[in-house]
Amino acid sequence: MNTTDMKNLGLTEDFVHESSIYKDYFIGRVSAQSKSLYKVITKDGEIAAEVSGKFHYRVKELSDYPAVGDFVMVDRTDNSSGTAIIHHILTRKSAFARRMAGSKEDIQVVAANIDTVFICMSLNNDFNLRRLERYLSIAWDSGATPVIVLTKSDLCKEIDTRLHEIASIAIGVEVLVTTSTANDGYQSLKRYLQHGKTVAFIGSSGVGKSTLINCLIGQNRLDTSGIRKDDKGRHTTTRRELIMLPNSGVVIDTPGMREIGIISADLTKSFADIDELAKHCKFNDCTHKNEPSCAVQAAIKEGTLSVERLESFWKLKREMKYDGLNAKMIEKEKLSEMFSSIGGMKNFKKFVKEQNKKKRR
Ligand SMILES: Nc1nc2c(ncn2[C@@H]2O[C@H](COP(=O)(O)OP(=O)(O)O)[C@@H](O)[C@H]2O)c(=O)[nH]1
Ligand SMILES: [Mg+2]
Ligand SMILES: [Zn+2]
Secondary structure, three states: OOOOOOOOOOOOHHHHHHHOOOOOOEEEEEEEEEOOEEEEEEOOEEEEEEEOHHHHHHOOOHHHOOOOOOEEEEOOOOOOOOOEEEEEEOOOOOEEEEEOOOOOOOEEEEEEOOOEEEEEEEOOOOOOHHHHHHHHHHHHHHOOEEEEEEEOHHHOOOHHHHHHHHHOOOOOOEEEEOOOOOOOOOHHHHHHOOOOOEEEEEOOOOOOHHHHHHHHHOOOOOOOOOEOOOOOOEOOOOOOOEEEOOOOOEEEOOHHHHHOOOOOOOHHHHOHHHHHHHOOOOOOOOOOOOOOOOHHHHHHHHOOOOHHHHHHHHHHHHHHHOOOOOHHHHHHHHHHHHHHHOOHHHHHHHHHHHHHHHHHO
């Protein structure tokens, strides 16, 4: 049996060190998930695994469950005597999460331990600076380092203009221009594919992520539909979402990455310019709306900061306001906001009475 290059799989000294407290178990990395069934790559290959009963019992939130990219402690390294049991997750160094549909509270991790996240945006229809700001805010918050990948350069005649626009919002972030129409169109990404490093891709549907990944991993792996060509019905096996490239690290491509939204965002990095300006505002808690001696408003007047960018900053801040709160607290927060708009709690009682009177009429 071939042994896995665990270092190339992303195993670092930190993980090894942490794993030493679980003496009876082995390290593996989650490569796929489908409901409660996992695939885990161990030193001896890829195996099927499930979490232990104790693990289920300990779990407080959905995000406590293993996700693709997690390093986990399993009880075996091959399946010769059955499905492996996952006992622990090692501390994540980065994570991308999404909110489950129809839920405010349930946050699911969709990919973990990513070093570089490629934010993909096409240079034609999809190009949108505000969307880019969103993705950058999410990416910085995840713990991974963002790299902007502009796709479909063959369909854009104003690449320099676009790059100029991006330069004003993508502070300290590398920007790569790519196309699938040239042989070396993705060459610039290759240097991020390094031994032991993990990369992943986010961006709207249709921008060319699958095309790009296929090109990087050198095969048409991604566009396989759920139906088998030999007419034997649907695949029952889970699709591998973590691919190790020989000597070039790991590519993670999970469907969940397409649905990540703002759960939390690091605006100090994605809006480092505003953050820096704010230090010079008169008030520490300046909202940059109509306070006196506001350095942010001054920058707008001077033309060094765009109104659209400040509005984008506010918008993301508003969205984040409810984050980290559970549904109950959100309701409370909304209520107190309502109170203040009608003049506090006292008025609220009056307000309710009047509403009831109206109803009775
Ligand atoms: N002109 C052009 N089309 C591209 C390029 N990259 C991808 N496409 C096309 O864009 C469409 C969407 O690509 P896909 O990789 O499925 O996007 P995804 O949804 O982000 O995975 C496909 O028809 C691709 O052939 C490119 O660099 N130039
Ligand atoms: Mg795709
Ligand atoms: Zn200000």
